[in-house]
Amino acid sequence: MDEVKIKDQAARDAALRVADYEHGWSSAIETDFAPKGLTEDTVRFISAKKNEPEWMLDWRLKAFRHWQTMETPDWAKLNVPPIDYQDAYYYAAPKAKPKLSSLDEVDPEILEVYKKLGIPIEEQKVLAGVEGARKVAVDAVFDSVSVATTFREELKRAGVIFLSISEAIREYPELVKKWLGKVVPMHDNYFATLNCAVFSDGTFVYVPEGVRCPMELSTYFRINAENTGQFERTLIVADKGAYVSYLEGCTAPMRDENQLHAAVVELVALDDAEIKYSTVQNWYPGNAEGLGGIYNFVTKRALCQGKRSKVSWTQVETGSAITWKYPSCVLNGDDSVGEFYSVAVTNNFQQADTGTKMIHNGKRTRSTIVSKGISAGKSNNTYRGIVRVAPNAESVRNFTQCDSLLLGSTCGAHTVPYIEVRNPTATVEHEATTSKISDDQLFYAMQRGLGQEEAVALIVNGFAKEVLQQLPMEFAVEAQKLLGISLEGSVG
């Protein structure tokens, strides 16, 4: 796992813990660390490790040099402790995780979460990094090697390219060069530029003209096989008339405290193509006192370049200490369609600032935004969205629905919609509601036999239903369980 340790107050505890494990690391593994800090050498080191061609290194260095001139962003509703980028490792071997000899050494809190998620015991061992578990798990539980292989065969027959971005850079340089950085430009924002310089791995998908991808693509298997890191880079291209549904996210909790997760996801849909991109994010949110947790600063954008193309983002965000994420659609093609369905849950001291941008450049482009924010504890949950209609974009339609649900009185929900319409033929609608889980509802559900937490989970799932039903079936089930788990202890 490529690790970035962030120096701040909350990181101390985690740093101490890592120091404790230092003796457990073999010397062979230590040599796989990039030098600490972030310099041109770090960038060269990463590129060399990945056997990248010259053009890729040049691209990374260009990004790095620009990044050095950039200012850290203004955080709006977020309260972000300063990050020391020099006090961090940008490349570390997968095995650098501390090895534990049995599940007894794993934090019982984590095991409890695994149990609730119904993850089999062997799989729990893998997730927790218990020594000797992987082989068993791979063979007996995941069988990810053979699954991944059958999978690849079938995709190959359909002509779909699905591999890690590192492989794609070597094997399909022309395709990658054509689209990399075209949706999210290198200079787009601080974290996207950083990602360009140091991205470690990620996913590349190309669905050729007229092909309907024969299965849902998922990072799930790849994460287990390759340990994708914090600076992921995903590029998905759907050629004319192609269709693909992509599921992102590890549905099991990860305990990687105080890490920066700065991914970039670029989607391209050409004429009549459709991409459905679903995320269930449950990175470690920090503990109940607000210590630790992932900083999730992700740039996700789709280019609906083709006529009648369509991109649909669905996200269920329950994890991370801080989330800063706006999956967006640039609707260039006439009659193209952008959709954004989001559930964001914050509890304890979590902060989420999330939403979307729908940029209507093409004629008769349509967008739908459904955002469901659920806040509990002392958390803050902000929807921030832009709907922009360009002067030449005739007959654009947008519908936005933002609903907030509050659990308790110490949390916050905010809705910040920006609407910029420069063509009078546009129809832009915005609806927003804020409600509380009512005592009436809780008592009613409990009187019928549900425990308090089951009752909360049920009511919250009802609130989020419109979004959850956009997810593929098995993902929806996971997401429902996650919503319940992440809100435990938030009422009463």
Next chain:
Amino acid sequence: MLRIENLHATVADKPILKGLSLAINAGEIHAIMGPNGAGKSTLSYVLGGRPGYEVIEGSATFEGQDLLDMEPHERAAAGLFLGFQYPVEIPGVSNVQFLREALNAQRKARGQDPLSGGEFLKVAREKAGLLKMDMDMLKRPVNVGFSGGEKKRNEMVQMGILDPKLAILDETDSGLDIDALRTVGDGINAIMRRPDKAVLLITHYQRLLDYVQPDFVHVLAGGRIVKSGGPELALELEREGYAEIAA
């Protein structure tokens, strides 16, 4: 089955129940009548364990167990059902999902195996049929957009599915049309009139009692039971009003 002794309860520090005593045995049907604001719904909430309803004195036992010491869902699993005067809406959650989760939570608490989706639907279909409710209604979100009468009928379908030992039905008859009243009355008899079950009907009118004949009728006024009698007491109240008795 249910034994309430000298129950005192407050809502928002305001005393509502002031020394209420009542005993209900298995196989019996009791009716409670009384003026608006007397504390009838309060009694049902206190027995259900609703937060905010403080018991400051007295006791309530259910089959020998201290009811007041149990969480609301534990009381439900023990076999207590409240038919709400104002049934609550839960958007986005279908009746089927709601009731299946509720029933299985109760079964789990009792150490029984959960019902599968198919087994549950069979029960649901049967009880909905008994109450002449369309299965399509059961697929809709709990009480959302239901008419007043439909909500009350839905409460009875829920009762049928959950199959409690003791049902406290708070003004289940209000809002029902003439035909629905008969259907609901027949439903209550079919589901609850059994030697091992009991019902406490809270009502303002004789009309429901025409269908569900009570063994005992009580008058609740000023937070206490001020008079008890047989079915004839309800008829007397309907003629005379509460003025005489409550005075």
